[in-house]
Amino acid sequence: MPAAASQLPRKKRKIGKMAMKEERTAYLFVLCPCIGFLIFTLGPIVFSVVASCTDWTGINDLTFNHFQNYIDLVSDEEFWKSLANTAIYLIGIPIGMFLGLILAMGMNRRIPGVRAMRTMYYIPVISSVVAISILWAWIYNYDYGPLNLIIKALTGQHGPAWLTDEAMVKVAMILFMVWNGLGGTIILDLAGLQNIPRVYYEAAEIDGANGWQKFRYITLPLISPVSFYILITSLIGGMQVFVQVQVMVPDGGTNYSAATVVFYLFQESFKSGAMGYGCAIAWILAIIIFILTFVNFKFQDKWVNTMD
């Protein structure tokens, strides 16, 4: 390798014409994704910034309305409600991360059928969210849903109105999301755990470390980069929850108690035709996601262990 590297500069001068050809070909090869990016991402972003400052309905002309959409958002109760609901749903993330790590640590031992188990935990992750939301809407059914029938059989009491009660609908959504995402967390944690060299544990054992100490001072710091990745991707995904709300509570729930930001944005833009307003909501959402991601990267050195 070093020999090849030292030859490179000399060769490069010699084949200047070929380097030009290489460059031209390379630009051609990356052209398609670049055009796609310009048309379907950058263009829409620019347009959306402009449209968010207008009363655009999708058909009329764009006329500047002095940031009225953003001013309206401040006093828009449904917007704040959907934002608060979205934030409440995020509670599922630490729950899933905690459960996922515990389960992955269990699977990291010599246990029969780890492969089969891992598959079983992972199936909800690859399942169509529409299909499993239809399923869970039935599980949560007040009169005939299996959950309430089981509660009735065990306690003799009728179970809660999972999807129509303003508080229970949030529990229902969080429970669904934890179930839906747990397998993904487990697979990532398991891979992270397998990457921890066994000698660390052996050395700690020689020094007389107990189980908790090994977990606290070896496992936890060395799994933290994986946990960080899970946290970031779950936050970005969690801020954009939509499908399960749309399928399970298509009206947004009693007093809008189940609606999320994307649900509200979808309703405003595509059901009420307030597309300019929808763009403003989308931008607030995008900014919140950027801030969350930025803050996490900013504070990652407080808890994320980077070996290199």
Added chain:
Amino acid sequence: MTATIEKSGSQGGVMSRQSKVANIVITILLWFGAILMVFPLFYMVMMSFMTKNQILSAYFSIIPYPWVFGKYQEVMQKGEFISGIVNSFSVAIPVLLFGGFTSTLATFAFSHMRFRGKNLIFMILLSAIMMPFAAVMIPQYALFSNLGWTNTLAPLIIPGCFGNIGMIFFLVQNKGAVPNSLVEAAKIDGCGYFRIYWKIFLPLMKGAVATQLILWFMGIWNDYLAPTIFLQNENTWTLQVVINSFNSYYSIQSDYALIMAASVIALAPPIILFFVFQKYIIESIAISGVKG
């Protein structure tokens, strides 16, 4: 992957009695959890074989009595359902073919060719992944509607054909699978770049590319938000949109067995693919987390 699990366990050496007991307890708990995880899906399959009376009963039951097998046949005779399946494949096939080609071609350029602005272009493309779909979907809708695409499947097909930046990013991270010296040698031998891509790069990357295409297929198949926004014509609805409309339509008639049968069919392709290719899929997902 599985080999490493077993190895890391056995490297522990002689197990004490205490840790044997612990292992048994943990095994039982993990299996209990695993069964709990798949139970809702198992129940869904069972429900698709139940009578309306059993489903709308005040007592919880799992096993159908009697077994009713007709619902799958009934679903498969619904025109919308068949057209949903056809539409989903009509999106997936061209996207995976053309998008797979453009994505791997760009990956080859980013990993094995020299050109000015390479890193800058790569970073700019990467920023597209971080952009939430919600922020671009409204202007995209306006664009597709102005182009007259919203009565066709084009809004789902055309953007995908330009390539998948997530896939490019993942494959560039795995460029180690193709030794640079091999590419350099081919260049010196006067082999054209497209030939290098086609004859050397693709064959060596085929495992990683196939895995990414499978994951992409699952994403297309399971997608609901984009189809529900962009497809204005019922004849173009993809399967996920169809089963959601089945859900609203047939729940009024309390035909839950039919709804569940339709949902089971909608769930099947990704799950079957996952069973067949799980070794590669899990590996590629795990790598994304470890590499960050």
